[in-house]
Structure formats: structure tokens, C-alpha cells
Amino acid sequence: MSQTLLRLEGLTAGYHGQPVINDLSVRVDRGEIVALLGANGAGKTTTLKTITGLIRPQAGRVLFDGAVIHDWPPHRIARRGLVLVPEGRRLFPRLSVQENVELGAYSVAGRPSEPGLVEEIIRKFPVIQERSRQLAATLSGGEQQVVAILRALMASPKVVLLDEPSLGLAPRPVRQVFEVIARLKEQGLGVLLVEQNVRLALGIAQRAYVLEGGRIVAEGSAASLADSELVRRAYLRSSG
Numbered sequence: 001m002s003q004t005l006l007r008l009e010g011l012t013a014g015y016h017g018q019p020v021i022n023d024l025s026v027r028v029d030r031g032e033i034v035a036l037l038g039a040n041g042a043g044k045t046t047t048l049k050t051i052t053g054l055i056r057p058q059a060g061r062v063l064f065d066g067a068v069i070h071d072w073p074p075h076r077i078a079r080r081g082l083v084l085v086p087e088g089r090r091l092f093p094r095l096s097v098q099e100n101v102e103l104g105a106y107s108v109a110g111r112p113s114e115p116g117l118v119e120e121i122i123r124k125f126p127v128i129q130e131r132s133r134q135l136a137a138t139l140s141g142g143e144q145q146v147v148a149i150l151r152a153l154m155a156s157p158k159v160v161l162l163d164e165p166s167l168g169l170a171p172r173p174v175r176q177v178f179e180v181i182a183r184l185k186e187q188g189l190g191v192l193l194v195e196q197n198v199r200l201a202l203g204i205a206q207r208a209y210v211l212e213g214g215r216i217v218a219e220g221s222a223a224s225l226a227d228s229e230l231v232r233r234a235y236l237r238s239s240g
């Protein structure tokens with residue numbers, strides 16, 4: 001049986017008939033973190049919108065878990081087990097941590113979760129469990145990002161798409177968030193990690209794709225990309 005969960009084949013998509021991403025071919029396997037790297041405006045968010053069904057491709061296909069999904073409505077894609085943790089976390093600040101996680105079930109299935117599922121998910125993350133009754137607004141940025149990831153787990157996903165999880169976080173909370181991302185992989189999920197912070201992303205991913213102007217300009221193992229001239233010149237300059 002193929003280990004590939006998500007596959008983009010020659011994907012072209014954009015807005016008002018104008019392509020923003022061109023001919024992307026990307027794959028995410030079970031138990032693998034794949035980074036999608038690129039500067040502002042490279043087309044990373046547009047790629048995620050196309051995968052999650054918010055934008056219809058102009059050409060190419062999206063396959064997930066054995067099905068061609070690019071013409072499915074977003075809720076059907078999410079129900080199949082492909083979920084997005086959006087940029088900026090989007091928690092409800094006046095609801096508790098537990099309530100925020102619980103809402104993950106509504107957003108996918110439109111109904112309350114299985115009894116005990118929220119507690120089961122939260123229990124695995126002691127830092128969050130200790131704070132489960134606090135208002136989300138009282139958590140640090142890193143903790144809020146972890147809550148946003150746990151909310152996505154309520155959908156029992158096979159693949160999680162993460163849009164800029166390190167955005168606005170200091171190094172220590174970033175480490176906390178990335179430890180949680182590593183655990184998703186250990187649980188056998190596929191992770192597509194969209195990041196502007198190339199050094200961080202290549203530190204956690206097994207493979208990566210580099211997007212420039214809506215096209216893939218480099219791809220390969222994280223180690224080979226970290227060594228590549230193109231990536232070092234364009235994204236890792238401060239390392240010398």
C-alpha cells in the first residue's frame with residue numbers, strides 16, 4: 001500500500017483566472033514532515049487554499065487518501081482527514097482552552113465531539129492540560145499555537161497543514177510548538193509545514209520544497225537543501 005497521503009500533481013491556481021502557483025507537484029507521506037518554503041508572496045497560502053478546497057485549480061489535481069479531492073467542498077475535505085491550522089491561530093480569546101479545542105469538532109463535523117475526545121487529546125500535552133479552564137487570551141503565543149494544533153486534532157486527521165506556526169513567536173515558544181509538530185509525525189500523521197523561517201523548517205522536516213514566484217525551484221531532503229547553494233544564498237545568509 002502506498003504511503004503517500006497527499007499528492008499535488010501539476011497544480012496551477014490563483015485568483016480571477018490569473019495563476020499564482022504554477023505546475024506544483026508535491027507529495028506528503030505518512031509519518032513525514034514536509035516543508036513548503038518561500039518568501040512573502042511566493043504562493044504558499046494560495047497552495048494551502050487550493051488543497052483545502054477554498055480555491056479551485058485551473059489545472060492539475062489534488063489527491064488525498066486515495067481520492068481526487070480538488071473539486072470537493074472544504075468541509076468534505078476536512079471530514080476525510082485533511083485539516084488546516086491557519087496562520088494567526090484564530091482562537092476565540094473569551095472561550096476557555098478546552099472550549100477552543102472542542103470547537104474543532106464542530107468545524108469539521110458540525111456537531112459535538114465523541115465523549116472524552118477533548119480530554120484525551122489535551123491529556124497528552126501537560127502544559128495545556130494545566131491551563132484547560134483558562135481563557136485562551138491568557139495563554140502565551142506559543143501555547144495558543146499548540147491549542148490551535150490540538151483543535152485540528154479533533155478532526156482525527158491523517159494530514160495536518162500548518163500555515164506559519166512560528167509567526168510572531170520567540171525562540172523558546174517556537175521550540176515548544178515544534179516539539180508538538182514532531183509528535184504529530186511520530187503518531188504517523190503527514191504534516192505539510194508552510195514556513196518563512198527556513199532554518200527552523202529544515203531543522204524539523206524530512207523533505208522540503210522551495211517556492212519562488214509560484215513555482216518550485218528546489219526540492220529534496222531537508223539536509224540536502226540546507227546544504228544547497230540556492231537555499232543558503234537566498235534564505236540562510238545570516239549563517240555565513
Ligand code: ATP
Nearest residue numbers: 015016020038039040041042043044045046047196
Ligand atoms: P505570505 O507569507 O505573505 O502569505 P504566500 O507565499 O503565502 O505569502 P500568497 O498569500 O499565496 O503568498 O500570495 C501569492 C500571491 O497571490 C501574491 O502576489 C498575492 O498578492 C496574491 N494574492 C493572494 N491572495 C489574493 C486574492 N485573494 N486575490 C488576488 N490576489 C491574491
